[in-house]
Amino acid sequence: MKYIYYPGCSLKSTGKLYEESLLAVFDALDIKYEELNDWNCCGATAYMAVDEKKAFVLAARNIALAEEQLKDEAEVNIVAPCSACYMILLKTQKFLEENPEDMAVIKAALKESGLDYKAKAKIRHPLDVFLNDIGEQEIAKRITKPLKGIRVASYYGCQTVRPYSTFDDQRNPVTMDRLFKAAGAEIVDWSMKTRCCGASLTGTIQEVALPLSYIILHEAKKRRADVVTTACSLCQFNLECYQTNIDKKFKTDTKIDVIYFTQLLGLALGLEPKKLGINRLFAQPENLFRIIEGGKPVYV
Amino acid sequence: MDKKSVFAESFALDNAAKDIVEIRRRIKYESELDKGFRDKIAKSAHGEKLYGCIQCGTCSAACPVSHYMDYTPRKIIQMVREGFKEEVLTSSTVWLCASCYACSVECPKGIKITDVMYALKRESILGNYYPKKSPASILANNFFNQVLNNGRNSEGPLLIKMYLKTNPFMLFKNMALGFKLWVRGRISLKTEKIKDKKSLKRLLQSVEDKSNYKAKVHSPALKEASAV
Numbered sequence: 001m002k003y004i005y006y007p008g009c010s011l012k013s014t015g016k017l018y019e020e021s022l023l024a025v026f027d028a029l030d031i032k033y034e035e036l037n038d039w040n041c042c043g044a045t046a047y048m049a050v051d052e053k054k055a056f057v058l059a060a061r062n063i064a065l066a067e068e069q070l071k072d073e074a075e076v077n078i079v080a081p082c083s084a085c086y087m088i089l090l091k092t093q094k095f096l097e098e099n100p101e102d103m104a105v106i107k108a109a110l111k112e113s114g115l116d117y118k119a120k121a122k123i124r125h126p127l128d129v130f131l132n133d134i135g136e137q138e139i140a141k142r143i144t145k146p147l148k149g150i151r152v153a154s155y156y157g158c159q160t161v162r163p164y165s166t167f168d169d170q171r172n173p174v175t176m177d178r179l180f181k182a183a184g185a186e187i188v189d190w191s192m193k194t195r196c197c198g199a200s201l202t203g204t205i206q207e208v209a210l211p212l213s214y215i216i217l218h219e220a221k222k223r224r225a226d227v228v229t230t231a232c233s234l235c236q237f238n239l240e241c242y243q244t245n246i247d248k249k250f251k252t253d254t255k256i257d258v259i260y261f262t263q264l265l266g267l268a269l270g271l272e273p274k275k276l277g278i279n280r281l282f283a284q285p286e287n288l289f290r291i292i293e294g295g296k297p298v299y300v
Numbered sequence: 301m302d303k304k305s306v307f308a309e310s311f312a313l314d315n316a317a318k319d320i321v322e323i324r325r326r327i328k329y330e331s332e333l334d335k336g337f338r339d340k341i342a343k344s345a346h347g348e349k350l351y352g353c354i355q356c357g358t359c360s361a362a363c364p365v366s367h368y369m370d371y372t373p374r375k376i377i378q379m380v381r382e383g384f385k386e387e388v389l390t391s392s393t394v395w396l397c398a399s400c401y402a403c404s405v406e407c408p409k410g411i412k413i414t415d416v417m418y419a420l421k422r423e424s425i426l427g428n429y430y431p432k433k434s435p436a437s438i439l440a441n442n443f444f445n446q447v448l449n450n451g452r453n454s455e456g457p458l459l460i461k462m463y464l465k466t467n468p469f470m471l472f473k474n475m476a477l478g479f480k481l482w483v484r485g486r487i488s489l490k491t492e493k494i495k496d497k498k499s500l501k502r503l504l505q506s507v508e509d510k511s512n513y514k515a516k517v518h519s520p521a522l523k524e525a526s527a528v
Contacts, residue, residue, distance in 0.1 A: 013455045040451040041453050113502065159400070196365075199398040
């Protein structure tokens, strides 16, 4: 089976390391994929705040493009790694299903552009693909560098499982935990899994956003996590890049490695750190390297 | 309602007294409420369930930013239902909502509160109520225009534009962070574009024509934002 990979805008810029690690893990697990041709913005959060109907059109165009690109396959699966893209594609499908009038308008408009919206494509999150299409056992077999002794705090962010989650629980998601358990890691039990990181408020109203990120980092430290793994480019950016600002503001030490779950999975699969975009992180996860190589972590 | 007019209407105080204490009517007369507001928002948010709110406050408790808001989500819902249009649309609440959907998931009556917030954001832009210097609304407007013109969003130019329009000092403050990202190839000043820009624009226009709604691009608020 072939997947359509829909990167979205952030995986091409601040989330570049997410893209690199995701595709490297796809290759390592023999997952076949094609990038969506001439994809456009998904119509995410900020767009919906201005014009909802157009946001739905943007998402529908991407889905129609994917259906066109894989027209010979029996099933069209779109992998959307960015949680905002994932959520908006799901939302659009659901909205058009419930509102046939809008469906007719958008379908007709797409037809003028030579596209056919069949509403058949499945929207998938990489976690969903790894767990339900590949399976924990298969992944466990391919682990060459088990994450023995690494305490992983899995952080999903809000829009990965809310509000239309199709593959995990909305309040206490467990897919990432299962994945890293299969990779040999120790799982941190915590309640911050789906708490908001502040999202785009870090760029706009920082006074409100920084405390939100602080709460998450503080809790991860308190629970003695070695690493926080995220599944969203905005979460990773907020939790990693604002650590110095947060420490300054709250006079604490929140230094902790915040990496994409695909990066940690890639390390466990024995992939080169450079291939996983680890060099693009603000701080190198030295302790992770040490533990993976069988040594002891050093805490400063 | 305008603060000044209430003031003038309520009490005839001399100027000296006005400086010391501001006296204003805290309740609204029924005739001052916007009766159609509730239905308009319910329609725009695709949620007649709004009418069934039991005011339990679960949304405010679930909201991670409710303690920064002018009015908590529970209050906003009630104010929408009563027709406090201006208070709602000029409040900080709608622009502080980070769309995390915690409220929507927890609401025992199944009200899509996040979608109500989106509807209020749109209404606030349409009616030119949005805070002109608030980065959150400027960001939304600039994002909209960027995608309309190029099909994609370019994070670098988007943020720079937003800071220039709202608080250039922030641009200076975030320079170090921007540089760190740039060195690691995580941000660029290039504007991202799709190949088939023309057909995307046509597509958006066609939907607008077909569904007979006046697009928000024509609102003065958006024109102003796109002129930056």
